[in-house]
Amino acid sequence: xxxxxxxxxxxxxxxxxxxxxxxxxxxxxxxxxxxxxxxxxxxxxxxxxxxxxxxxxxxxxxxxxxxxxxxxxxxxxxxxxxxxxxxxxxxxxxxxxxxxxxxxxxxxxxxxxxxxxxxxxxxxxxxxxxxxxxxxxxxxxxxxxxxxxxxxxxxxxxxxxxxxxxxxxxxxxxxxxxxxxxxxxxxxxxxxxxxxxxxxxxxxxxxxxxxxxxxxxxxxxxxxxxxxxxxxxxxxxxxxxxxxxxxxxxxxxxxxxxxxxxxxxxxxxxxxxxxxxxxxxxxxxxxxxxxxxxxxxxxxxxxxxxxxxxxxxxxxxxxxxxxxxxxxxxxxxxxxxxxxxxxxxxxxxxxxxxxxxxxxxxxxxxxxxxxxxxxxxxxxxxxxxxxxxxxxxxxxxxxxxxxxxxxxxxxxxxxxxxxxxxxxxxxxxxxxxxxxxx
Numbered sequence: 001x002x003x004x005x006x007x008x009x010x011x012x013x014x015x016x017x018x019x020x021x022x023x024x025x026x027x028x029x030x031x032x033x034x035x036x037x038x039x040x041x042x043x044x045x046x047x048x049x050x051x052x053x054x055x056x057x058x059x060x061x062x063x064x065x066x067x068x069x070x071x072x073x074x075x076x077x078x079x080x081x082x083x084x085x086x087x088x089x090x091x092x093x094x095x096x097x098x099x100x101x102x103x104x105x106x107x108x109x110x111x112x113x114x115x116x117x118x119x120x121x122x123x124x125x126x127x128x129x130x131x132x133x134x135x136x137x138x139x140x141x142x143x144x145x146x147x148x149x150x151x152x153x154x155x156x157x158x159x160x161x162x163x164x165x166x167x168x169x170x171x172x173x174x175x176x177x178x179x180x181x182x183x184x185x186x187x188x189x190x191x192x193x194x195x196x197x198x199x200x201x202x203x204x205x206x207x208x209x210x211x212x213x214x215x216x217x218x219x220x221x222x223x224x225x226x227x228x229x230x231x232x233x234x235x236x237x238x239x240x241x242x243x244x245x246x247x248x249x250x251x252x253x254x255x256x257x258x259x260x261x262x263x264x265x266x267x268x269x270x271x272x273x274x275x276x277x278x279x280x281x282x283x284x285x286x287x288x289x290x291x292x293x294x295x296x297x298x299x300x301x302x303x304x305x306x307x308x309x310x311x312x313x314x315x316x317x318x319x320x321x322x323x324x325x326x327x328x329x330x331x332x333x334x335x336x337x338x339x340x341x342x343x344x345x346x347x348x349x350x351x352x353x354x355x356x357x358x359x360x361x362x363x364x365x366x367x368x369x370x371x372x373x374x375x376x377x378x379x380x381x382x383x384x385x386x387x388x389x390x391x392x393x394x395x396x397x398x399x400x401x402x403x404x405x406x407x408x409x410x411x412x413x414x415x416x417x418x419x420x421x422x423x424x425x426x427x428x429x430x431x432x433x434x435x436x437x438x
Contacts (some may be wrong), residue, residue: 012179031332039340043318046344048358050156050354057353060104060116060144061155061224062086065123077079077127077172078119081141081197084168085161085436086116094160106204108146111376111388113353116144116204125174126143128198141165146224151213153351162199169197173427206286208297216296217376218348223290225368225377227282228315233331234276235316236323243267247419256316264411264421272407283309300383307378307392314399317413320368321407342368348376370395 018024048204064380086096097113107113119141120126126139143161148331176193207214241248244259262270287305291297298304315338323330344355346360346369352360363369374392381387412418 013310018086020151035332038336042340042344043046046355046359047350049150050254050350053356054090054093054156054354055360057153057157057351058095058097058107058113058162060113061096061106062101062116062118063317064098064101064121065119066121067124068288070124070128077124080113081119081123081165081168082311084171084309085203086163088164088167088171089160104144106203108144109381110384111146111149111381112386113157114146114149114153117160117161118142120146127193130176130193130196138198140198140200143199143201145201146205147203147211147214148205148207148216148217148376150218150348150351151215153354154214156351156354158201162201165197165199169195169199172196175228179214182227205380209297210297211380212296215349216290216381218372220286220290220296220308221311221346221372221375222343223369224283224312224371225315225338226281228317229284229334231278231282231312232273232275232316232319232334233323235271235322236330237272239267249418263326263415264419265408266409267417267421268320268411270338271320271324271406275320276313278314279316281311283312296378300378303383304375304378306387307374308397309373310365310396310400311374311392314396314403315367315409317400317403321403321410324407325410342366345369346372348372367395367399372400373375 060142061082063078063082065081067076067078069076082098097107099107099116099400099422101118103116104113104116108116120139121142123139130138143158143165145158147154173194173196176196210216212219236375237246240246242257244263245259248255248257266368283305287298287301287308291298291301318338319330320332320336326333341362345359345366347363348368352363352369370392373388377387377389377392383389413414
């Protein structure tokens with residue numbers, strides 16, 4: 001053993017010796033295991049069975065058929081097809097909206113329907129013409145897609161609509177073929193009448209080529225949330241280090257500034273002021289990278305910048321409020337609020353109509369869905385208020401208000417209770433560079 005006055009350094013602990021202490025493992029193991037379990041359940045639980053979870057997917061149904069009805073029938077074939085299409089889909093899976101042509105175009109352009117099925121004006125007349133011995137082509141129904149609502153949602157609506165239209169063709173075809181057979185029609189006519197409808201697919205509301213098949217809105221929103229979340233945590237750590245409440249460690253270099261006597265409330269105010277200023281820089285750089293450098297299709301650029309800034313700022317302020325309230329575990333809490341729960345409930349990759357009820361509940365308040373709807377409205381739907389932009393602005397205002405109220409309420413409470421941060425102490429001298437003598 002060496003005496004305290006010998007000037008020798010105490011012996012350093014060995015990693016394997018310290019690792020034998022069970023208490024050192026307890027908290028990191030429990031927290032890591034819970035995070036892994038929760039993230040696995042959250043992310044995979046929402047994507048495994050979109051068709052099985054499908055509920056009330058809105059699709060427009062336009063019957064423009066003007067008839068007249070075939071002999072011996074009271075309805076046009078367009079009306080019969082409409083009824084057959086509705087009955088051919090599982091109850092509760094699709095919300096068929098019977099609309100006029102103009103209403104259908106409006107709802108496609110505002111992102112309110114994922115697709116449409118259109119019966120043309122001359123549909124009954126075209127089917128009747130199949131009884132002509134020279135008829136060789138079948139009349140067509142048109143399936144319209146809406147890629148602005150995401151490639152998966154638009155594809156899902158298109159598949160459902162095509163299956164329903166094909167089933168309607170066979171249903172009506174059996175009736176027409178039976179009548180034609182009774183009237184002595186030839187084999188070609190009976191074959192055409194047995195499956196009288198062809199289905200064509202077109203884009204109902206076009207988006208730009210550089211729109212990632214309708215996914216740029218999701219990824220742009222994700223970037224806004226990530227810059228707000230990561231930037232907020234960087235600012236939180238940087239301010240704490242600058243005020244002397246935490247160590248500043250980069251590689252082998254370690255410093256600690258003199259502790260600045262400041263209340264929790266004033267510290268939070270300082271962090272929020274920095275967040276407001278730095279978010280303007282990160283938002284500008286994000287748009288420069290996405291639009292100017294990578295060529296992402298975007299319009300209404302001033303509006304997109306203002307909305308993006310406010311969206312990212314709301315996240316950043318929320319991060320500061322949560323960190324002020326929860327301290328060291330604040331980053332974990334804010335990660336679940338803004339990332340883990342928000343991503344699977346955003347409705348941007350898989351429609352909310354095709355996820356379990358739990359995710360639809362989260363989508364009512366989780367920020368990713370609200371911000372994503374606003375960004376999508378600006379990028380794809382001409383910044384229409386009813387395409388989700390109004391809801392986006394409202395939820396940004398609500399988010400900022402909640403962050404301010406919650407954050408300052410908690411810090412004022414801590415200050416009044418005398419729950420101050422670390423006791424002020426002088427700076428610890430910086431550790432010398434490894435190459436310098438100690």
